Amino acid sequence: MLDIKFIRENPEKIKQTLHAKKAQVDLVRLLDLDQHRRNLLVKIDELRAKQNAANDEISRMIKEKKDSKEKIAAMKEISKQVDVLEPQIKECEAKLETLLLGIPNVAHESVPVGGVEKNKVVRSWKEAKAFDFVVKDHIQLAEWLDIIDFKRGAKISGANFMLYKNEGARLERALFNFMLDVHTREHGYREVFPPYLVNTASMTGTGQLPKMKDDMYRVEGEDLYLIPTAEVPITNIFRDEILKEEDLPIYYTGYTACFRKEAGSYGKETRGLIRVHQFDKVELVKFVKPEDSYAELETLVANAEKILQLLELPYRVIELATGDLSFAAAKCYDLEVYAPGVKQWLEVSSCSNFEDFQARRCQIRYKGKNMKKPNYLHTLNGSGLALARTFVAILENYQTSAGDVVIPKVLRPFMGGKEKISRT
RNA sequence: GGAGAGGUGGCAGAGUGGUUGAAUGCGGCGGUCUUGAAAACCGUUAUCCCGUUCUGCGGGAUCGUGAGUUCAAAUCUCACCCUCUCCGCCA
Numbered sequence: 001m002l003d004i005k006f007i008r009e010n011p012e013k014i015k016q017t018l019h020a021k022k023a024q025v026d027l028v029r030l031l032d033l034d035q036h037r038r039n040l041l042v043k044i045d046e047l048r049a050k051q052n053a054a055n056d057e058i059s060r061m062i063k064e065k066k067d068s069k070e071k072i073a074a075m076k077e078i079s080k081q082v083d084v085l086e087p088q089i090k091e092c093e094a095k096l097e098t099l100l101l102g103i104p105n106v107a108h109e110s111v112p113v114g115g116v117e118k119n120k121v122v123r124s125w126k127e128a129k130a131f132d133f134v135v136k137d138h139i140q141l142a143e144w145l146d147i148i149d150f151k152r153g154a155k156i157s158g159a160n161f162m163l164y165k166n167e168g169a170r171l172e173r174a175l176f177n178f179m180l181d182v183h184t185r186e187h188g189y190r191e192v193f194p195p196y197l198v199n200t201a202s203m204t205g206t207g208q209l210p211k212m213k214d215d216m217y218r219v220e221g222e223d224l225y226l227i228p229t230a231e232v233p234i235t236n237i238f239r240d241e242i243l244k245e246e247d248l249p250i251y252y253t254g255y256t257a258c259f260r261k262e263a264g265s266y267g268k269e270t271r272g273l274i275r276v277h278q279f280d281k282v283e284l285v286k287f288v289k290p291e292d293s294y295a296e297l298e299t300l301v302a303n304a305e306k307i308l309q310l311l312e313l314p315y316r317v318i319e320l321a322t323g324d325l326s327f328a329a330a331k332c333y334d335l336e337v338y339a340p341g342v343k344q345w346l347e348v349s350s351c352s353n354f355e356d357f358q359a360r361r362c363q364i365r366y367k368g369k370n371m372k373k374p375n376y377l378h379t380l381n382g383s384g385l386a387l388a389r390t391f392v393a394i395l396e397n398y399q400t401s402a403g404d405v406v407i408p409k410v411l412r413p414f415m416g417g418k419e420k421i422s423r424t
Numbered sequence: 425g426g427a428g429a430g431g432u433g434g435c436a437g438a439g440u441g442g443u444u445g446a447a448u449g450c451g452g453c454g455g456u457c458u459u460g461a462a463a464a465c466c467g468u469u470a471u472c473c474c475g476u477u478c479u480g481c482g483g484g485a486u487c488g489u490g491a492g493u494u495c496a497a498a499u500c501u502c503a504c505c506c507u508c509u510c511c512g513c514c515a
Contacts, residue, residue: 045483
C-alpha cells in the first residue's frame, strides 16, 4: 500500500505505475474519496469535541446536583448528527481502502522502463555445458531413474502434482537442507518454519490479496489460504509490531511447500516439473532500515546466487523492467538457471525490494532512540531457491550418456555420500 | 468438540457507566547526587488520524475485533477472534 499523501501529491507517478503494471484503479475517484473523507472528519471531530465538552459539564452538574436535563436533551441532537456521519465515514474509508489496496507499488528510479523486452541480463555465471550425446529432458530422466512418478501424482491429487520417489525424494530433501544450511551458517539468516495456512490479514499484508485471489487455494469454510510462498507467513511474523532500530536488520530463512493454482497454464511449455501446483522452496526474507534496502537487495541476490554457484549450475541474473515487476515490488532481480534438456532458462529465484509497500500494509514499523515517531521499515524477499526447477536443472545438467545423474558434490553429504543416481 | 476463566500502556496489575489515555509497581529514557557505579530523589515515558498562521498549536480516535444500548462505555448487551484450565479426541 502506498501512502495516501504520496498519492495525493504525485498523481502523475501513480498514473504511470498503473499503466506500467496494468492495474485498473480509478485514481480520480480515489482522490475524491480522500478529499471527502477529510471533509467528513473535520465535521465529526467538531461534533465530538462538543460532546466531550458537554460530558465534562454534565458530569460536573450531576456532582453539584444541578439540573442537567436541558443539556442532555441538547446533546441528544448532537449525538444524532454523529450517528448520521459515522456510517458515512466508515463507508467512505472502506471504499478508499479498497482502491488503495489495488494500487501497485511504484518502481524504483533505477528500474528499466518498459515491458518484458526491456528486461536486462545483468550478469551470467558459468557457460552452458556442452554435451557429446543427445540430452534427455528431466521427465525422461526422472521416469527412467524412477525418481518421480508423474502418473501416480496425478492419480493421488491431479495434474501437475508430483510423487517424488526413492533417490528423487531424497534429493529433494537434500536440496532444502543444503540451502538452509548455507543461508543460516554462511549468510547470517535465522531459521524459521512457519505455518502453511494463513489468514486473510496475512495475505493482504504481503499483497497477494486482493489481486491474486484466484491463484490461491482456499480452505472451505475457514479464513485460511494455502501459502503460495513462505514470503507470506515470514513477512507477517512482525505484522502490527514496532521493532527496535538496533534490532535491524533481521534476516529470516525458511523452508515451506508452496501451493499455486496456476490456472490456465497447461501445455508443452509447462510439462513436468516446470510449473506445478505444489513445490518446495527455501525463502529469504529481510527486514531492514529504508536507507539500507537497496544495498540489502544486492546481498540478497548474491545469497541466492551462491546456491547456484555451489551447485555449479549455469545461470543468469535478470533485472526486471517496470512492466514485468510484480504488484508489490519496487525492484526485482530474477535468477534463471539453464536447463539443457528442455532448452529453457528457468526462473528459480525472484529477489525483490518492496520498500515500505508491504510494511505499510502489514503495519511493520521500527523506532530508534533519536526518532520522534516510528517509521515503516523496508521488506525484501527472494527465493533461495525454488526447488522443483532447481531439481530439473540438476537432472538435466548432470546427466550422463548412460542416463545416470551425477549428484553435485555439495549435496553428497546429504545423500549418504552417494555420487550418482542410477537406474535400479 | 464440550465446560469454565480471562483478554487494559514495554511488562506486571488497578479500574464495573460521568473531567480515565487510563492509578500503582517494574522496566526504559533524561537529570540531581557521586572520582565512577549502585542506591536515593526529581522529571519523562503509547499509537493513529484531521486541521493549522506548522521546528509550534488545536481537535479527534484507540483498553482483543466488530456491532448495539446511552446525553455519556475500558466499564452494560450481543457476535466473533485469541489465551489459559479441565474433559473428550488425536499424529
